[in-house]
Amino acid sequence: MxxxxxxxxxxxxxxxxxxxxxxxxxxxxxxxxxxxxxxxxxxxxxxxxxxxxxxxxxxxxxxxxxxxxxxxxxxxxxxxxxxxxxxxxxCERRLDNVVYRMGISKSRRGARQLVSHRHITVNGNLVNIPSYSLKPGDVVAVREKSKSLVAIEDALQSNSSVYEWITWNSEKKEGTFVTIPQRLQIPExxxxxxxxxxxxx
Structure with missing residues (x-):
């Protein structure tokens, strides 16, 4: 399927x-x-x-x-x-989910596409596998060439969500997966x- x-x-x-x-x-x-x-x-x-x-x-x-x-x-x-x-x-540790949680995309589907199309880096390396499992301390960033993408700009401007297990630097357009979230911290x-x-x- x-x-x-x-x-x-x-x-x-x-x-x-x-x-x-x-x-x-x-x-x-x-x-x-x-x-x-x-x-x-x-x-x-x-x-x-x-x-x-x-x-x-x-x-x-x-x-x-x-x-x-x-x-x-x-x-x-x-x-x-x-x-x-x-x-x-x-599920929360998946790269596409973290990209969505950070507000780089408005939906998980959009986040998956950004990862697949090589717009996202993990610890400075390009990763195009949406199911890539992040570890605490991993730095997720928008690739330098992709920082001006309209879809990413729009998503970041409209994002107001804050999660305790993620930090985000809007100037650098990068965030850190600080720790694995506890069940109470997962809003689903x-x-x-x-x-x-x-x-x-």
Whole structure:
């Protein structure tokens, strides 16, 4: 299966929340997609359906495909800490996610494109792998030739988010991944325990 590139609002409506960030279309129609929308009356979802929905939401939020997500889960399971929390931390450590968190791009999809198109450096070296996992102390910067890109300028000007585990220098257009975030510091509304239960069956 290829990466999803279709309408974002449709997916957000499916989960009942704006998982891709601010979305005016979602605000207008924040009910399930489809012909009957609000009028669809369904019975109570099974335990499996609820767990699957949560996993799908996490995958769409971070833009990760099934095999990659499963590999992240296996890696989290091998750690000595809480599996669900480590899973989200691994997602947060991805280069495309950190570029998005730093405000260099308005969306994770845009951040992935900036990384793939060689606009981002890590510790002074060009890295074009969106799934590259950052370590505490790594410095993420906009490549010198790309600092004047309109898309990057716009994103940085409209960014007001501040995260405790990231520092940002607007003059140099570079930031530091200071530390791995704790669960309370990750703003995503994901019930990671449901994902752990699903994969543990």
């Amino acid at each position: 290829a990466r999803y590139t279709g309408p974002k609002t449709k997916i957000a409506r499916k989960f009942g929340e704006a998982i891709f960030g601010d979305d005016k279309s979602f605000e207008k129609r924040n009910y399930p997609p489809g012909q009957h929308g609000n009028n669809r009356r369904r019975g109570k979802k099974s335990e499996y359906a609820v767990q699957l929905m949560e996993k799908q939401k996490a995958k769409y939020t971070y833009g990760i495909l099934e095999r990659q997500f499963r590999n992240l889960f296996e890696k989290a399971k091998r750690s000595n800490d809480v599996t669900g929390e480590v899973l989200l931390q691994l 509304n994901i019930k990671e325990q449901l994902i752990v239960e699903l994969y543990s069956k």
